[in-house]
Amino acid sequence: MKISIEQVEHVAKLARLHLSEEEKQEMSEKLSQILTYMDKLNELNTEGILPTSHVVEIKNVFREDKVEPSLPEDQALQNAPDRVNGYFRVPRVIE
Amino acid sequence: MLLHAHTATHPYPTLPYPHTSILLKMEYEAVIGLEVHTQLKTRSKIFCSCSTEFGAKPNHNTCPICQGMPGVLPILNKQVVEFGIRTALAMNCTIADYSLFARKNYFYPDLPKAYQISQYELPLAQHGWIEIQVDGISKKIGVTRIHMEEDAGKSIHDENITGSKNYSFIDFNRCGMPLLEIVSEPDMRSPEEAREYLLKLKGILEYLEVSDCNMEEGSLRCDANISVRPKGSTKLGTKTEVKNMNSFKNVQRALEYEMARQIQILEEGGRIVQETCLWDVDQGVTRPMRSKEEAHDYRYFPEPDLVPLVIDKEWIEQIRKSLPELADARTARFISQYGIPEYDARVLTASKFIADYYENTVKLYPNPKVVSNWVMGDILRKLKEHEEADIRTCPITPQHLAGMLKLIEEGTISGKIAKVVFEDMYATGKMPEEIVKEKGLIQISDEKEVAAVVDRIIAANPETVAQYKAGKQKAFGFFVGEVMKATQGKANPQLVNKLLKEKLST
Ligand SMILES: [Zn+2]
Numbered sequence: 203m204k205i206s207i208e209q210v211e212h213v214a215k216l217a218r219l220h221l222s223e224e225e226k227q228e229m230s231e232k233l234s235q236i237l238t239y240m241d242k243l244n245e246l247n248t249e250g251i252l253p254t255s256h257v258v259e260i261k262n263v264f265r266e267d268k269v270e271p272s273l274p275e276d277q278a279l280q281n282a283p284d285r286v287n288g289y290f291r292v293p294r295v296i297e
Numbered sequence: 298m299l300l301h302a303h304t305a306t307h308p309y310p311t312l313p314y315p316h317t318s319i320l321l322k323m324e325y326e327a328v329i330g331l332e333v334h335t336q337l338k339t340r341s342k343i344f345c346s347c348s349t350e351f352g353a354k355p356n357h358n359t360c361p362i363c364q365g366m367p368g369v370l371p372i373l374n375k376q377v378v379e380f381g382i383r384t385a386l387a388m389n390c391t392i393a394d395y396s397l398f399a400r401k402n403y404f405y406p407d408l409p410k411a412y413q414i415s416q417y418e419l420p421l422a423q424h425g426w427i428e429i430q431v432d433g434i435s436k437k438i439g440v441t442r443i444h445m446e447e448d449a450g451k452s453i454h455d456e457n458i459t460g461s462k463n464y465s466f467i468d469f470n471r472c473g474m475p476l477l478e479i480v481s482e483p484d485m486r487s488p489e490e491a492r493e494y495l496l497k498l499k500g501i502l503e504y505l506e507v508s509d510c511n512m513e514e515g516s517l518r519c520d521a522n523i524s525v526r527p528k529g530s531t532k533l534g535t536k537t538e539v540k541n542m543n544s545f546k547n548v549q550r551a552l553e554y555e556m557a558r559q560i561q562i563l564e565e566g567g568r569i570v571q572e573t574c575l576w577d578v579d580q581g582v583t584r585p586m587r588s589k590e591e592a593h594d595y596r597y598f599p600e601p602d603l604v605p606l607v608i609d610k611e612w613i614e615q616i617r618k619s620l621p622e623l624a625d626a627r628t629a630r631f632i633s634q635y636g637i638p639e640y641d642a643r644v645l646t647a648s649k650f651i652a653d654y655y656e657n658t659v660k661l662y663p664n665p666k667v668v669s670n671w672v673m674g675d676i677l678r679k680l681k682e683h684e685e686a687d688i689r690t691c692p693i694t695p696q697h698l699a700g701m702l703k704l705i706e707e708g709t710i711s712g713k714i715a716k717v718v719f720e721d722m723y724a725t726g727k728m729p730e731e732i733v734k735e736k737g738l739i740q741i742s743d744e745k746e747v748a749a750v751v752d753r754i755i756a757a758n759p760e761t762v763a764q765y766k767a768g769k770q771k772a773f774g775f776f777v778g779e780v781m782k783a784t785q786g787k788a789n790p791q792l793v794n795k796l797l798k799e800k801l802s803t
Binding site: 256287291 | 359
């Protein structure tokens with residue numbers, strides 16, 4: 203399967219990645235290779251087998267509905283590049 | 298989330314629905330589907346142990362998991378699954394024996410992981426229905442799917458809070474709150490049906506005690522897909538999505554507006570543009586949102602941090618057995634147990650809390666029809682006056698109401714005075730006996746006392762007496778009115794009638 207430069211640009215835009223022309227070329231080739239390998243895997247007969255969503259055979263891991271202390275305000279905001287009155291402050295996101 | 302509001306509004310329909318039909322070339326019907334998000338009433342969040350309490354200080358209910366720190370692992374809250382199963386059963390869904398969580402990817406500052414954990418291909422439940430009544434006719438509305446997901450944080454753009462046009466504030470307390478998304482089939486044919494569906498859905502969630510369903514606080518949110526087509530046609534028109542309808546009244550208003558707008562475009566030979574609109578409450582219009590390119594490309598994939606959810610029959614049956622009596626069953630019971638009309642029973646049981654209120658009052662004052670009249674009449678009117686006020690916080694409790702009804706029955710107060718007592722109870726929360734005593738509202742049933750007033754009124758109005766005796770029946774009402782006025786409405790009405798008849802006929 204071939205991944206075009208346009209497809210690379212589309213996916214890069216969704217992921218907010220800025221790629222140079224060279225990188226786009228490189229990604230197009232590498233992603234194509236990966237998907238070609240997927241084509242190979244697709245040759246296997248998987249009829250009646252559920253798609254694997256998890257590599258380990260575990261199911262139903264739950265926690266009980268119990269409240270534990272949250273982070274103190276200082277720690278909660280410790281990584282904030284900018285904060286005011288207990289809020290994270292970010293560049294305005296609506297026009 | 299990635300959509301931005303335009304400043305322009307849609308062209309305003311010249312004649313709002315439903316009056317449009319007067320001038321139309323043909324009759325139209327709407328095709329409406331609703332997507333409802335409801336916040337589940339758990340103590341802790343869906344994937345971490347932070348509290349779900351409403352109104353906490355900003356970012357006080359957050360931890361590395363709901364803040365999306367690298368290396369942390371979400372663990373599913375079992376109560377969320379149980380609430381989900383309860384809801385799915387009550388909405389007649391098939392529950393998946395195997396379901397998965399998925400990542401919905403998009404960038405927004407209130408979504409710290411840059412993905413929302415949701416369900417996509419294998420949701421918790423599918424293929425259900427809810428029955429609604431419109432104009433006395435029952436109709437089943439399909440429920441396409443119910444799935445679990447986490448909420449995002451809250452962004453604040455209000456300049457009064459941020460103090461500047463250049464910033465937005467982020468509060469992650471809501472991030473990771475457990476939500477159920479309930480998606481309907483496009484089975485509704487009018488805005489009224491959409492409102493009924495939403496009310497019924499809210500009623501079910503309240504009966505199940507899985508959500509507070511407070512639209513103003515955001516624990517119940519609703520988006521709609523709507524298109525119109527000539528009545529009788531089976532072809533679907535182009536649909537638009539309407540968001541931001543934050544009350545039941547607004548859902549109906551917004552859809553009526555949008556329906557009228559689409560009809561007008563079609564009547565003028567135009568084409569509907571598929572787009573997302575925001576309901577503007579203040580202006581009463583829908584506005585198109587400008588969607589950024591590729592905004593809907595969420596690139597869902599299975600969430601590797603959460604293991605599959607396998608629900609066996611035993612678990613489902615155990616939850617099925619614990620389901621409470623729901624509205625329809627309660628309606629049937631009210632009819633047989635209390636002997637009230639079906640209409641009354643439906644109105645009273647539409648909300649669990651109103652039905653509880655009714656039953657508690659009947660326990661204290663066992664006259665079901667009288668209680669039904671007061672609850673459906675004065676109590677519901679009072680709640681409506683205060684914009685969908687909650688009966689659970691109504692100052693007039695079942696004790697108040699039953700106490701007042703007893704006073705009427707005993708003859709201590711008249712039905713007319715009861716209205717005064719009722720208003721006072723609502724305003725002050727005082728018990729009826731206290732109000733009656735304080736205000737001296739006790740009915741005058743002493744024959745001598747009433748007779749003295751009657752005599753005085755008759756003596757003071759010789760001309761009217763003559764007219765009455767000459768056959769003017771209406772004059773009788775005048776005398777009743779005068780006696781009541783003279784006693785500030787406290788005279789026993791039966792006694793007044795009796796004495797006036799006696800004295801005027803001699
Ligand atoms: Zn947390």
